[in-house]
Amino acid sequence: MLEFGQAAAAAPQSDLIKDTTEATFMADVADASNEVPVIVDFWAPWCGPCKTLGPALEAAVTAARGKVRMAKINVDENQRLAQALTQQGLPLQSIPTVVAFYQGRPVDMFQGNIPPAEIKAFIDRAAALAGDGGLSEAIEAAEAMLAEGAAVDAAQTFAAILEEEPENAAAYGGMVRSHLALGDLDQAEAILNGAPVSISKSPELEAAHAQIELAKQAANAGPVADLRAAVDASPDNLQARFDLALALHASGDVQGAVDELLDLFRRDREWNDGAAKTQLFTIFDALTAQDPIALNGRRKLSSMIFA
Numbered sequence: 642m643l644e645f646g647q648a649a650a651a652a653p654q655s656d657l658i659k660d661t662t663e664a665t666f667m668a669d670v671a672d673a674s675n676e677v678p679v680i681v682d683f684w685a686p687w688c689g690p691c692k693t694l695g696p697a698l699e700a701a702v703t704a705a706r707g708k709v710r711m712a713k714i715n716v717d718e719n720q721r722l723a724q725a726l727t728q729q730g731l732p733l734q735s736i737p738t739v740v741a742f743y744q745g746r747p748v749d750m751f752q753g754n755i756p757p758a759e760i761k762a763f764i765d766r767a768a769a770l771a772g773d774g775g776l777s778e779a780i781e782a783a784e785a786m787l788a789e790g791a792a793v794d795a796a797q798t799f800a801a802i803l804e805e806e807p808e809n810a811a812a813y814g815g816m817v818r819s820h821l822a823l824g825d826l827d828q829a830e831a832i833l834n835g836a837p838v839s840i841s842k843s844p845e846l847e848a849a850h851a852q853i854e855l856a857k858q859a860a861n862a863g864p865v866a867d868l869r870a871a872v873d874a875s876p877d878n879l880q881a882r883f884d885l886a887l888a889l890h891a892s893g894d895v896q897g898a899v900d901e902l903l904d905l906f907r908r909d910r911e912w913n914d915g916a917a918k919t920q921l922f923t924i925f926d927a928l929t930a931q932d933p934i935a936l937n938g939r940r941k942l943s944s945m946i947f948a
Contacts (some may be wrong), residue, residue, distance in 0.1 A: 708768035814845030851927035859891035
């Protein structure tokens with residue numbers, strides 16, 4: 642079983658969010674921030690904005706799934722601690738004051754009540770200081786598995802990543818591609834449809850959508866040899882040329898498919914409601930942004946469009 646991020650993600654709520662005092666400050670904040678960033682909420686019972694901000698902070702910290710922890714300090718009950726921290730430069734004369742600690746020192750802060758979006762941004766900045774807990778390396782490993790044909794292992798690794806970070810677009814895209822590689826189109830589509838709305842427009846999921854569309858087309862693609870013969874016999878048969886492009890892509894000849902579609906677009910860009918351009922964009926979207934076929938194909942298409 643993968644171990645990236647397990648300690649943080651498995652932390653119970655009692656460890657994730659604590660009421661901290663002068664006696665426990667070193668353990669709850671200074672020492673704990675050497676493991677993950679700690680968000681410290683300085684509040685008081687008489688502070689109106691604190692009553693709104695506190696629960697919002699707790700919700701954001703909980704949503705971060707162990708990437709940060711939270712310590713709540715009642716300044717009325719811990720006046721000596723507040724005075725000591727003020728002498729060290731923290732502006733605690735006004736509350737609520739929220740400070741992010743990492744590796745034993747304050748690294749970010751804000752004062753007063755702020756909207757949920759700004760709270761999330763604050764939490765995200767703090768969480769980023771500690772990296773992603775090895776998720777990037779895990780994604781690279783899963784991609785390598787997929788490239789080597791170990792689609793089952795890749796799917797399991799991508800699934801483990803999503804357990805750690807449910808909104809990881811790269812892992813969702815990888816899961817879709819893994820199931821496509823396994824020939825399970827229905828499951829690939831179900832995974833894509835189940836992705837969180839927050840990442841539905843990400844490049845990884847846009848690519849996954851295009852890959853599923855191409856996989857559906859491949860299931861109905863005709864024999865390359867027969868379609869090539871039909872095009873050679875009648876070069877102006879644009880439907881045959883379009884079908885040949887689909888068959889070429891289905892057989893793994895992506896460059897050949899792009900070339901046929903570019904030729905079709907050159908012959909009649911408006912044919913079948915611009916089907917050649919639409920199909921080209923589907924292929925480009927399914928490739929990585931830096932893929933040479935996509936880069937060269939986009940450039941050639943643009944030169945035709947703006948000629």
